[in-house]
Amino acid sequence: MDVASTIPFQGLSYLVHGKAREGLLYSLLVLLRLWRLRKFQLFFPRLEKDIRFSYFWIRCARLIAVTLFLVHGAGCLYYLLADRYPDRDKTWIGAATPNFRQESLWIRYITTMSTVGQGDLHAQNKLEMMFNIFYMLFNLGLAAYLSGNMTNLALQGTRRTMEFRNSICAASDFVCRNRLPPRLQQQILAYMCLKFRAESLNQQQLMDQLPKSICQSICEHLFLPVVKEVYLFKGISRDAQLLLVTQTKPEYIPPKEDVIVQNEAADDVYIIVSGEVEIIYFNGEREEVVGKLGTMDILGEVSALSDRPQTFTFRTRTLSQLLRLKQATLREVMESKPDDRALIFRNLLKHQIEVHDMKDLLGESESTGAGGSGNIVPCNLLTVAATGNAGFLEDLLKVGMDPDVGDSKGRTALHIAASKGYEDCVQALLSHGCNVNIKDAQGNTALWQAVAARHHKVFSSLYHVARDSNRRAGGDLLCHATRRGDLDTLRELLKHGLDVDSEDNDGSTALRVALSEGQADLARFLVMNGASLDDDGYTQRQTTVPVAKLRELVERREVGHPITVYDSPRADTVTVVGSSSEELRRGRFPGTTSKKPDRAHWPRVSIYKGHPLVRNHSSEAGKLINLPATTTMEELKTIIGTHVVFCRHAMNWIFTCCNGKRTFLSGEKLKVGAEKALVMNDEGLEIDSVDVIRDKDKLFIVTEEHMRMLASI
Numbered sequence: 001m002d003v004a005s006t007i008p009f010q011g012l013s014y015l016v017h018g019k020a021r022e023g024l025l026y027s028l029l030v031l032l033r034l035w036r037l038r039k040f041q042l043f044f045p046r047l048e049k050d051i052r053f054s055y056f057w058i059r060c061a062r063l064i065a066v067t068l069f070l071v072h073g074a075g076c077l078y079y080l081l082a083d084r085y086p087d088r089d090k091t092w093i094g095a096a097t098p099n100f101r102q103e104s105l106w107i108r109y110i111t112t113m114s115t116v117g118q119g120d121l122h123a124q125n126k127l128e129m130m131f132n133i134f135y136m137l138f139n140l141g142l143a144a145y146l147s148g149n150m151t152n153l154a155l156q157g158t159r160r161t162m163e164f165r166n167s168i169c170a171a172s173d174f175v176c177r178n179r180l181p182p183r184l185q186q187q188i189l190a191y192m193c194l195k196f197r198a199e200s201l202n203q204q205q206l207m208d209q210l211p212k213s214i215c216q217s218i219c220e221h222l223f224l225p226v227v228k229e230v231y232l233f234k235g236i237s238r239d240a241q242l243l244l245v246t247q248t249k250p251e252y253i254p255p256k257e258d259v260i261v262q263n264e265a266a267d268d269v270y271i272i273v274s275g276e277v278e279i280i281y282f283n284g285e286r287e288e289v290v291g292k293l294g295t296m297d298i299l300g301e302v303s304a305l306s307d308r309p310q311t312f313t314f315r316t317r318t319l320s321q322l323l324r325l326k327q328a329t330l331r332e333v334m335e336s337k338p339d340d341r342a343l344i345f346r347n348l349l350k351h352q353i354e355v356h357d358m359k360d361l362l363g364e365s366e367s368t369g370a371g372g373s374g375n376i377v378p379c380n381l382l383t384v385a386a387t388g389n390a391g392f393l394e395d396l397l398k399v400g401m402d403p404d405v406g407d408s409k410g411r412t413a414l415h416i417a418a419s420k421g422y423e424d425c426v427q428a429l430l431s432h433g434c435n436v437n438i439k440d441a442q443g444n445t446a447l448w449q450a451v452a453a454r455h456h457k458v459f460s461s462l463y464h465v466a467r468d469s470n471r472r473a474g475g476d477l478l479c480h481a482t483r484r485g486d487l488d489t490l491r492e493l494l495k496h497g498l499d500v501d502s503e504d505n506d507g508s509t510a511l512r513v514a515l516s517e518g519q520a521d522l523a524r525f526l527v528m529n530g531a532s533l534d535d536d537g538y539t540q541r542q543t544t545v546p547v548a549k550l551r552e553l554v555e556r557r558e559v560g561h562p563i564t565v566y567d568s569p570r571a572d573t574v575t576v577v578g579s580s581s582e583e584l585r586r587g588r589f590p591g592t593t594s595k596k597p598d599r600a601h602w603p604r605v606s607i608y609k610g611h612p613l614v615r616n617h618s619s620e621a622g623k624l625i626n627l628p629a630t631t632t633m634e635e636l637k638t639i640i641g642t643h644v645v646f647c648r649h650a651m652n653w654i655f656t657c658c659n660g661k662r663t664f665l666s667g668e669k670l671k672v673g674a675e676k677a678l679v680m681n682d683e684g685l686e687i688d689s690v691d692v693i694r695d696k697d698k699l700f701i702v703t704e705e706h707m708r709m710l711a712s713i
Contacts, residue, residue, distance in 0.1 A: 063146055071113060075113045078121075079112045092124050093108075171192060194319070216246045219248065223250070227248075228241060230297070233344065235343050237339070237340055244329075247325060247329045248323040250323055251322050251323075251324055252321050256316065259314045259315065259316060260314040264309060266303035266304040268324050269327065270325070271298050272298070273320075275319055276318050277297070277314050279292065290312065299314045301348065304327040305391070345392055349383045349387060352386060380401070381397070381403065381405060382405070382407055384413075385413035385416045393425050393429070412438055414435075414446040417429065417458075418453075418462060419453050421453060421458055430461065436466045437466060443480070445476075447477055448480060470505075475503045476504040478500070478509075482514045482526075500531045510531065603697070604695055605699055606624050607624075608701070610702070610706055611707070612684050612700045677702060681699065681700070
């Protein structure tokens, strides 16, 4: 059929007979040429798939060719109707040109094409009328086909922009509907515009479509030079670098977007390929920019390797391309390459030493390295503790490293971890039996480092251990702070519940040290916080501070920080009989030592009379009390029914003994039948256990009268 459709039958007839012949047979043979339309149908789809040509222009050429062919076919058929009609004067062309056959073929073709192409059809007989009806319907379908294809071609280039504009309109409607301020509106629109720009740069969707081998080659070509220059991966094997590169995912992040948020879990590590990232620290009140990172820097690695929350917030400053590496992937690579794992940790320690200026942790020979190269950093407990990497510190302790090894200044790993507040590192060292009483060259213990840096949780952990091995650890700390004249640290120690009259290993108290060294301000502070004056004349002989003034302070002092530390684990074994006013003002128990209950703090609660849902601001004032830690629910109600002592400047709870039961001395009563009353919180929920009461809670005493009042409302 392909060969037959290409044979020129009329031309052969002209060569044989000397003239062109016409007839039904020759017309049917000419129709064989339509078979070549199949080739035409396959030609354009093949060109559309050829990446060497523009799809848009190939598609336009196809539509033009289809239009010309269909108009050509319609024109030929329309002319054929006129040419074969018996009365040629009653045809569309014969009415305008009676002798149309005498015109040239080109004139007749152009006339027919323009007539059919423009739809300027003037039927003169019934056949032409029927043709016009079907042709106009066909013309409508052709016009719809052409319009749809051209619209689709135009929208392909603008679809993404149209979606962006729709999202902008939706954001504007959201802002107007919720009446957001103009500043927020500008931020929302600016972020969406920048995100639109960044989306065109992301190639992850393309990378996901490619085979793994091609993706590896692309990543190696694009990102391996960057990964090799990151300080954390310098010197590791090429295999490890390739494993890391192939597992990274490139991302474009618009400006002012948080990559890592402070205090969130460490899940990913990011490498900066281009752009800038700000390091931001939030202190609870405001944000502070503490540094900037640029190309070939890494962020989030410290938290990822030490399993600690993020210390800072990392926020992009400009449009940045980052490589995201999951923490699990990094650990898998490190586990599969033990030598590279050690080198990565060594690089991390070296960087932390440079950043935090911790070169004094290294000995002279260690800081210079082998051969004086300066590139070798020892993986000892001191440097690891300084970075806060509890996991690596645990590994070093398990292999038998001495937890009490010190540096040139006598500081141990515990000193460093306590001063920086690395609670996980402190727990790891304590679990391996480190000595908490070791002093550095300045006479400071790890306890002192923790309290001086205000790391309260670390101090509590260390003090609990230190008290088991040294019963006078609290006295040592108080005396040490007094000798240094450090009032702030002394105040922090008392807040932790240390006994103000506890003695150090030399038998001295903080007040004796303050008086012997002429620290009048510290002496007054200690006396006002419950320190007792000696009655044997020792104090007066050892000081130039007027003792009479101190005794006057004793008469009117207030205890600003309750002394509540007991060496005995049982508070109910205390016997309190015949308490004198002087002993009560000292905050001490007659017949006992100056040791207090084992709880470091008593919760401060406010007690009000009436139901919280009906009580108003004009109701009777409440009472602010310190709730003893060993109180039961029954005792709490007894406390409420008894007295609350109000001093001149503050209020202190004082134990006494009545009929074998602990009660409180009193000056004024809450006029409530507390034994049968209900204790509720500020939400109106009943409290049936003191374990749920926390510091600064508001307790409401509700009697039957109050319940009846509420029911009537």
